[in-house]
Amino acid sequence: MQTSTQTSMQTFGSRLSAAMNQHGPLCVGIDPHAALLRDWGLTDDVDGLREFALRCVEAFGGHAAIVKPQAAFFERFGSPGVAVLEETLAGLRAAGTLSLLDVKRGDIGSTMDAYAAAHLGPAAPTRADAITVSPFLGVDSLEPAFELARATGSGIFVLALTSNAEGAQVQHARQRDGRTVAQTVIDAVADLNDATPADRRVADIGLVVGATTGEDIADLGLGDALEHCRGPLLAPGLGAQGATVEDIARAFGAASAQVLPSASRAVLAAGPDAACLREALRATATHAAAALG
């Protein structure tokens, strides 16, 4: 039986869809690389990290469909860096902006339960509206995260076809039934999203499909499966990794309306001025909206 909280709770898919309509289909990353800290005139330490991350919150909060802090760049400073991550996520929440924490978690179910609680639990210090997860211990091992996401109106993005060339070693491999590993992940997510109302632009469980994977989508025949999975398709690799929004539109075809291109360095290079960062975000989001329809 549903509780009154569950019935009144908005799903992640509907919140994301509204944000994509309002701000354009773009996910902007907060990736405080050492080189970017230097370019912004900041020190490569936790003070520099905090200044960088809070400047991004100021620039993107209220202006982006969704913001994706990359956990690794915070964790490299240990617990003070994680405290900055908590502050960053809280800042985005206060601005009413969706957050997607890129942590790529994946483990046996009993441990996955704890990872889910750490990032999707209602009172967790590093809670986000959505997280990235790795399915390579089996998509079913991620069930505790799917379950908590359903209970809290959060989202999950499952790695399927990543933007790096090395991903092919695993993701293009074929199983006994002839399907690639990538296709198995996409089909499993389609099953999870099966009950999503037909009028919803995107469902709650998404996939990560790199913006750079256009030829692979075609060669592996994944276009239809991506469209039918109904989930948002996070497409990292825009800009710094060489992909353009036109590449994305060509590669994803009929699934283009579900695509959420993601750019970090390409937008962050406009810093450190918050107005310049916001302008770079707006220009990229406008371009993406025009290309993806």
Ligand SMILES: O=c1ccn([C@@H]2O[C@H](COP(=O)(O)O)[C@@H](O)[C@H]2O)c(=O)[nH]1
């Ligand atoms: O397949 C993947 C999955 C995740 N990422 C992450 O996205 C950003 C990309 O940053 P750019 O500066 O826009 O290249 C980064 O956090 C990656 O870890 C990805 O690139 N590909």
